[in-house]
Amino acid sequence: MNRVLVLIIAGGCIFLPPIVYAEIVAVDSLEWIVCDSDVIVRGVVANVESKNVSGWPARIVTVDIKQVLKGSKKSQGTQVKFIVVPSGNRPPDWFVDRQEHLFFLVGNDRYLELSSLYPLALRDPDYKFDNPLLLNDDPNNAMFDMDFNVVKGRRQILDAVSQAVKRSPTKKPPRAMVNVPWDSQIYKQLWGGSGVSLDVPADGRLERRAKVWLRAENIETRLLGAMALSYFNTPANIALLKSLQNDPGYWTGQDDKGTRRREFPVRRSAFEILTQWNITVETPVLSQISLWHVIVYYWPEVLGTLCTVSVLPAILMFWRWRRYRGLEPGEPHCRNCRYALTGNPDASKCPECGAKLAEKKVIVGKRVGTIWPLVMVFLALSMVVGYGAMHVLGVERVNDASALLDWYCTPFWE
Ligand SMILES: [Zn+2]
Numbered sequence: 030m031n032r033v034l035v036l037i038i039a040g041g042c043i044f045l046p047p048i049v050y051a052e053i054v055a056v057d058s059l060e061w062i063v064c065d066s067d068v069i070v071r072g073v074v075a076n077v078e079s080k081n082v083s084g085w086p087a088r089i090v091t092v093d094i095k096q097v098l099k100g101s102k103k104s105q106g107t108q109v110k111f112i113v114v115p116s117g118n119r120p121p122d123w124f125v126d127r128q129e130h131l132f133f134l135v136g137n138d139r140y141l142e143l144s145s146l147y148p149l150a151l152r153d154p155d156y157k158f159d160n161p162l163l164l165n166d167d168p169n170n171a172m173f174d175m176d177f178n179v180v181k182g183r184r185q186i187l188d189a190v191s192q193a194v195k196r197s198p199t200k201k202p203p204r205a206m207v208n209v210p211w212d213s214q215i216y217k218q219l220w221g222g223s224g225v226s227l228d229v230p231a232d233g234r235l236e237r238r239a240k241v242w243l244r245a246e247n248i249e250t251r252l253l254g255a256m257a258l259s260y261f262n263t264p265a266n267i268a269l270l271k272s273l274q275n276d277p278g279y280w281t282g283q284d285d286k287g288t289r290r291r292e293f294p295v296r297r298s299a300f301e302i303l304t305q306w307n308i309t310v311e312t313p314v315l316s317q318i319s320l321w322h323v324i325v326y327y328w329p330e331v332l333g334t335l336c337t338v339s340v341l342p343a344i345l346m347f348w349r350w351r352r353y354r355g356l357e358p359g360e361p362h363c364r365n366c367r368y369a370l371t372g373n374p375d376a377s378k379c380p381e382c383g384a385k386l387a388e389k390k391v392i393v394g395k396r397v398g399t400i401w402p403l404v405m406v407f408l409a410l411s412m413v414v415g416y417g418a419m420h421v422l423g424v425e426r427v428n429d430a431s432a433l434l435d436w437y438c439t440p441f442w443e
Pocket of ligand 1: 363364365366367368379380381382383384
């Protein structure tokens with residue numbers, strides 16, 4: 030994108046509500062703003078001059094310097110000039126309010142089209158941060174530091190910026206992004222529905238914090254530590270990430286199938302970083318699933334199958350019981366009247382009812398229990414009644430029984 034256009038969009042953001050991407054609020058940390066700015070001055074706007082730059086209505090702002098917090102000897106004079114392209118017709122308040130502000134400026138290599146005209150420009154005001162920052166004790170004029178604290182109040186902001194300038198490395202570090210913990214001041218102030226992320230310098234300060242975070246009790250902080258380590262590929266950190274493959278922390282969640290899962294986020298994060306670094310490690314257990322929940326979810330299928338499986342033998346056993354009950358096992362009987370034919374002298378007809386045995390044949394008794402067929406029929410009936418009742422009562426796939434037991438195992442089928 031055209032750099033002038035970027036500058037204009039950024040300039041417009043100063044007076045707009047925070048930019049929210051899918052409700053994730055992204056914000057620059059105080060430390061990153063300090064690293065990323067070439068010149069930081071405290072001062073009051075003395076003059077604003079309109080200038081047409083490549084067709085854009087730019088302004089050349091002159092500031093009376095009260096203090097230089099960061100910058101070369103060149104900016105140590107009594108005034109500094111920089112370029113800004115404000116959006117909209119209304120000039121921003123800070124052009125005319127004669128209030129003391131903190132100005133974060135960048136060198137002329139940032140916006141190529143403007144560079145030939147003036148050596149400095151107002152740094153991109155990022156999201157939830159106003160540049161220039163009005164220096165008063167209004168809590169809305171705040172900066173956000175790497176410890177996830179909201180820095181507010183004129184004195185506190187100036188102290189924090191001076192400290193950050195002293196501690197910032199001479200060479201500008203790369204930018205890192207960390208997720209802001211939910212219990213921090215920043216999160217509480219900026220939360221917009223989903224998450225808050227903070228841009229920080231990827232330097233020794235972040236690496237030291239990462240190692241402190243990794244020793245934390247709660248999973249979220251350890252996860253933060255693992256993710257922050259991804260910016261520092263060193264042998265010591267590789268060993269540290271390998272040790273995280275056994276991290277015990279897990280989150281329990283339930284998916285739409287009622288399957289309760291354990292996810293091991295620290296292990297997963299460490300594993301992904303090592304993989305990105307082309308370090309070969311065995312895949313650790315990243316996720317576990319509760320078999321019990323799977324079974325409960327499929328109760329209609331499981332119970333339906335059990336019904337079918339029990340009703341068929343019950344019918345067969347009942348039929349067999351009706352057919353052979355009362356007959357002597359192994360002995361022939363008349364099929365018509367069930368008379369015992371053992372020792373019958375006339376083999377052609379039944380002595381009791383006279384039925385022709387050649388046509389109707391005889392029936393040979395078989396041993397049938399009296400209890401088991403009844404038990405089987407009773408079981409099958411209760412199964413069918415129970416299955417039907419659960420449907421009638423509208424028992425959901427995910428129900429109270431889902432929470433009764435936990436049988437965790439690694440999902441080998443995934
Ligand atoms: Zn007979």
